Amino acid sequence: MKRASPRHPSALIASVPVFLFLVVPTAIVVPVAFNRSRYITFPPDQLSTEAISGFFGDPAWMSALLASLQASGIAVVVAVLLGGSAAVALHGRTFPGRAVVTGVIIAPMIVPAVVMALAFYQFFISVGMVGTVLPIGLAHAVISVPYAFLTVRAGLAGLNPALVRSASSLGAGAFSVMRFVYLPVIRPGLVAGALFAFSVSIDETVIALFLQSPSATTLPVKMFTDIQYNLTPKIAVSSAMLVTVATLGLLVQVCFTIRRRSIARLLPLTAAADQTG
């Protein structure tokens, strides 16, 4: 069966509208952020950076940005540590209930956000953790753990289990095994997991809304509350910023993948050239 090559002109023509549909709404916020008007309008009638400097000069928006960065910082660190070590611990091990453990780790991906939000709200109230970014960061960590877990697990799939035994027979303790055997293999997975965790946390709104307080309002929550009574271009500025951050994150990941692929593509050739027995 002959399949349409992705380079076929018709495939290209068909993909353009899809691409536009996906990208244009996101891209529109960027010019809006450069609008001079006091309201959100499109197309912008006069270009200026007034709204942007306004955004960075506004303490309320700045504290929202800081809260977001703090929450996602906590989420990234906790999720990578927990998800990564869970993946390493489960690697190459079989025991009854392994599937259940894996299911519990991945569950936050499937449970509806609003259900999680309510659960977190009740939990953090009952333990008296309110009014700071910490609960938001921890909640975001919970929903980010599956991403870190899955990306690290994907990296470990290619690991030869004999490497661990080999390292310990050569004198490596648990720490050295982690450093010399696991870490080089899972590093790309950790980076990917951290990027995922960051992007999950930075635009998470539902849980952050439930756990918000005047001293802990994240960027998306601030946008959501402002938009209801005060349609300033600062909202567009923060959206544009989120889009930029997400795009940068994606680019970093693409670079990682391309670099690894090109190395992998070169290696069999050099290995084949050396096949002299």
Add this chain to the structure above:
Amino acid sequence: MKSPTPTPTTTPSTPAAAAGDERRGSIELRRVRKTYGNLAAVDDLDLTVRPGEFVTLLGPSGSGKTTTMMMVAGFEELTSGTVLIDGKPVDRLPPKDRNLGVVFQSYALFPHMSAAQNVEFPLRMRGVRAGERRKRAEEALARVGLAGLGDRRPRQMSGGQQQRVALARALVFNPAALLLDEPMAALDKRLREQMQDEVKTLQRALGISVLFVTHDQDEAMSMSDRIVVMRDGRIVQEGAPEDVYAHPRTDWVANFLGDTNLLPCKVLERKDGVAVVDLGSWGVGRVRDLGARGDTYAVSIRPEHLRFVDAERTENRATGRVLSSTSLGATIRHRLRVGEKDIVMRELSAGTRAGRGPDDEVSVGWTQDEAQLLVLEP
């Protein structure tokens, strides 16, 4: 790639000589057992590898040979029994403290490190300074014929080269003994034979004890000082390769180690290592006897131990008919019918008398020492 010649110019403190202790380099297993649920993977195993000895655990898959090695290395816990290395019990020592060089079937080289870094790894774990590490790794690589290839990554090396790196890495820290888990299984036949010779030469030069695991009887025959044949978690026979081959105790061992003709017999008399047996239509003959006891007996004669004889000249002799003769190059394989029994014999092409064709009547004979009384396993 250059043909590697292991040249141990700087005799790297041969384990046996380094310590005054005469048990340095020995591995002892005492009544070692390993059970998974009700299944005994290894059952009351007693085994000693003497310093400098090359001992092979030979058996089919599931015979417990790899489990045994993994218990020595410390990767599997013993259900009961004791393992001693250098004469000291190691049951409480983790693998990293057992000081054994292990080569795995997959070589298990660290893919993100160069060959030299791989070889330096065990020294690094032992806190050896970088300069000395580099020097010793270079020496070790040169010893396995890989001088100058230290900068390569494992993926840029052929299977044989990777195996040499694994070997250098397992030897560089002067381990008490070397454990080799089917290290040749992934190589093609020619390279495998070359590596067998090299490993054997290296082992002799270093005087290091080796515990080798394989299911390949040719490999076991060509490399070992002693073969330990395992089946179902137990040792069925052990001894020098040629002894085990020539004098199998059971039909299973005889068949596992090459081809043989099994002739069911009745034992008439056993005395001083010789048995007089009634072979039915083959008549009465004298064969070697190791004293193995069982319910039913047979005589095993290897195909190459049968030869054509003139009638009346040999004591152990039978008359039959040639069914077919096949040339295998260096040897010729004859299928014969003697009485009701089909047997196989093999003779060198070089000494063959011409003109023996199908249906010719022939006499075949064997000597007493080449025929072995053994127990037929139920």
